[in-house]
Amino acid sequence: xxxxxxxxxxxxxxxxxxxxxxxxxxxxxxxxxxxxxxxxxxxxxxxxxxxxxxxxxxxxxxxxxxxxxxxxxxxxxxxxxxxxxxxxxxxxxxxxxxxxxxxxxxxxxxxxxxxxxxxxxxxxxxxxxxxxxxxxxxxxxxxxxxxxxxxxxxxxxxxxxxxxxxxxxxxxxxxxxxxxxxxxxxxxxxxxxxxxxxxxxxxxxxxxxxxxxxxxxxxxxxxxxxxxxxxxxxxxxxxxxxxxxxxxxxxxxxxxxxxxxxxxxxxxxxxxxxxxxxxxxxxxxxxxxxxxxxxxxxxxxxxxxxxxxxxxxxxxxxxxxxxxxxxxxxxxxxxxxxxxxxxxxxxxxxxxxxxxxxxxxxxxxxxxxxxxxxxxxxxxxxxxxxxxxxxxxxxxxxxxxxxxxxxxxxxxxxxxxxxxxxxxxxxxxxxxxxxxxxxxxxxxxxxxxxxxxxxxxxxxxxxxxxxxxxxxxxxxxxxxxxxxxxxxxxxxxxxxxxxxxxxxxxxxxxxxxxxxxxxxxxxxxxxxxxxxxxxxxxxxxxxxx
Ligand code: F6P
Numbered sequence: 001x002x003x004x005x006x007x008x009x010x011x012x013x014x015x016x017x018x019x020x021x022x023x024x025x026x027x028x029x030x031x032x033x034x035x036x037x038x039x040x041x042x043x044x045x046x047x048x049x050x051x052x053x054x055x056x057x058x059x060x061x062x063x064x065x066x067x068x069x070x071x072x073x074x075x076x077x078x079x080x081x082x083x084x085x086x087x088x089x090x091x092x093x094x095x096x097x098x099x100x101x102x103x104x105x106x107x108x109x110x111x112x113x114x115x116x117x118x119x120x121x122x123x124x125x126x127x128x129x130x131x132x133x134x135x136x137x138x139x140x141x142x143x144x145x146x147x148x149x150x151x152x153x154x155x156x157x158x159x160x161x162x163x164x165x166x167x168x169x170x171x172x173x174x175x176x177x178x179x180x181x182x183x184x185x186x187x188x189x190x191x192x193x194x195x196x197x198x199x200x201x202x203x204x205x206x207x208x209x210x211x212x213x214x215x216x217x218x219x220x221x222x223x224x225x226x227x228x229x230x231x232x233x234x235x236x237x238x239x240x241x242x243x244x245x246x247x248x249x250x251x252x253x254x255x256x257x258x259x260x261x262x263x264x265x266x267x268x269x270x271x272x273x274x275x276x277x278x279x280x281x282x283x284x285x286x287x288x289x290x291x292x293x294x295x296x297x298x299x300x301x302x303x304x305x306x307x308x309x310x311x312x313x314x315x316x317x318x319x320x321x322x323x324x325x326x327x328x329x330x331x332x333x334x335x336x337x338x339x340x341x342x343x344x345x346x347x348x349x350x351x352x353x354x355x356x357x358x359x360x361x362x363x364x365x366x367x368x369x370x371x372x373x374x375x376x377x378x379x380x381x382x383x384x385x386x387x388x389x390x391x392x393x394x395x396x397x398x399x400x401x402x403x404x405x406x407x408x409x410x411x412x413x414x415x416x417x418x419x420x421x422x423x424x425x426x427x428x429x430x431x432x433x434x435x436x437x438x439x440x441x442x443x444x445x446x447x448x449x450x451x452x453x454x455x456x457x458x459x460x461x462x463x464x465x466x467x468x469x470x471x472x473x474x475x476x477x478x479x480x481x482x483x484x485x486x487x488x489x490x491x492x493x494x495x496x497x498x499x500x501x502x503x504x505x506x507x508x509x510x511x512x513x514x515x516x517x518x519x520x521x522x523x524x525x526x527x528x529x530x531x532x533x534x535x536x537x538x539x540x541x542x543x544x545x
Contacts, residue, residue, distance in 0.1 A: 009065035044471040052464040085501035094266035138230035150202030153264025160339040194225035206244035291479025313491025330373035333400040333420040341373035351500035430461020
């Protein structure tokens with residue numbers, strides 16, 4: 001809620017902006033301790049935000065704003081199972097999914113940790129059986145391919161994590177079908193054999209039209225090849241809606257539940273992670289959970305200005321609200337984190353793309369930024385031009401491991417690291433007109449040519465970036481990174497004074513799609529639709545003949 005103290009703290013931050021370093025080269029030259037002052041570590045994990053235009057007073061004022069906004073109290077409320085998702089009257093307890101056995105988290109007086117571990121144990125039994133070949137297909141053949149059918153939070157997390165942990169993948173091949181576009185399912189099935197394929201239907205609600213449509217197509221494919229009785233051996237499900245799963249025909253021992261206190265975009269730690277567990281094995285999956293739990297403890301216990309997710313959230317707030325930057329780019333220098341930007345788009349933008357405060361008023365400040373990205377170094381050869389010389393300033397988040405998984409390809413990793421460091425340095429330092437000119441003169445260019453070209457070679461510099469550095473992308477580290485981002489989104493959402501845990505903004509499109517289906521099918525006319533929609537429908541019909 002906007003109070004006199006949040007208003008005063010925000011006014012102080014805005015007033016302070018003019019006094020923050022505007023020349024980052026000078027800021028580094030003037031203060032040899034700048035990196036130490038604006039970086040934080042936890043074991044091998046390091047966050048460096050020293051290339052952002054902040055000073056000690058900025059951080060102090062951000063800390064005051066966080067206190068005024070009640071970040072620590074809301075964090076504690078989340079961890080303790082209070083119903084902070086006020087529009088759905090739900091607790092927000094994805095953190096309990098990674099609590100070790102023997103700890104406890106009470107929700108309405110009931111400890112949820114034993115239930116969490118009961119499901120994890122059931123997942124382990126099932127994934128072990130699929131992996132060791134004791135859970136075969138209907139014809140007795142070992143499962144070689146697992147296809148997860150889900151979308152949004154029931155897809156993006158497992159897709160991202162399966163790719164990220166490829167070096168640990170020793171189970172059946174993992175595939176993901178999400179899009180309602182039949183091309184997705186069609187192209188996937190083309191390379192598979194029904195006898196050796198297991199489908200996991202993953203949907204929190206078990207009503208999502210994409211997932212249910214794809215699940216029916218998959219069931220038809222199995223039935224056509226192996227007969228109706230084969231379905232049971234080729235399907236499993238993950239859902240909170242156990243009644244709906246039963247109606248689909250999946251046997252209870254192949255259904256893995258979770259709870260309404262786990263948001264879709266926070267659910268990869270739950271049974272939604274089943275395809276990850278089948279791919280990498282239960283022990284690696286446990287290490288992934290343990291990494292996330294480590295970050296939970298860090299977030300829950302460290303003072304806010306020594307707290308990596310809190311600082312990332314504060315710096316994000318600074319860039320978005322005080323500096324007015326509209327977007328941020330997430331650039332993992334790790335090919336196996338190629339799907340991290342897509343995963344973070346849902347985590348961040350579905351959580352913090354909101355326009356009303358917790359008490360239902362229009363927000364007075366910007367909320368979540370546009371989040372986008374691609375792995376480096378590929379992005380360097382595509383959109384980095386805009387990051388360096390475009391007219392908008394877009395803070396960048398670099399992620400990189402000190403070591404790869406391929407010691408025999410160390411040279412590749414050295415080049416990867418050098419490029420990552422070079423990009424953040426270039427964004428910060430830029431290149432002045434004088435530097436551009438002397439470089440060209442040194443290459444022997446004529447003076448009039450130098451004058452003509454030099455302005456095009458100027459980089460403004462002073463473009464902020466943070467770097468997240470860690471030893472190696474193993475299951476524990478991936479767990480820490482994803483939990484770090486979850487908590488950062490939480491911190492920003494609290495600073496924005498919004499509910500990060502609902503997603504009403506995606507509902508209207510779903511309702512209208514349901515209404516438009518009979519129109520597209522030609523069973524109903526477009527009367528009542530706006531002229532654009534009616535015109536598009538007419539054109540589709542004409543094209544379809
Ligand atoms: O459309 C948004 C959404 O509700 C996401 O929040 C969720 O992750 C996704 O759809 C999938 O939902 P479900 O798991 O219920 O199929």
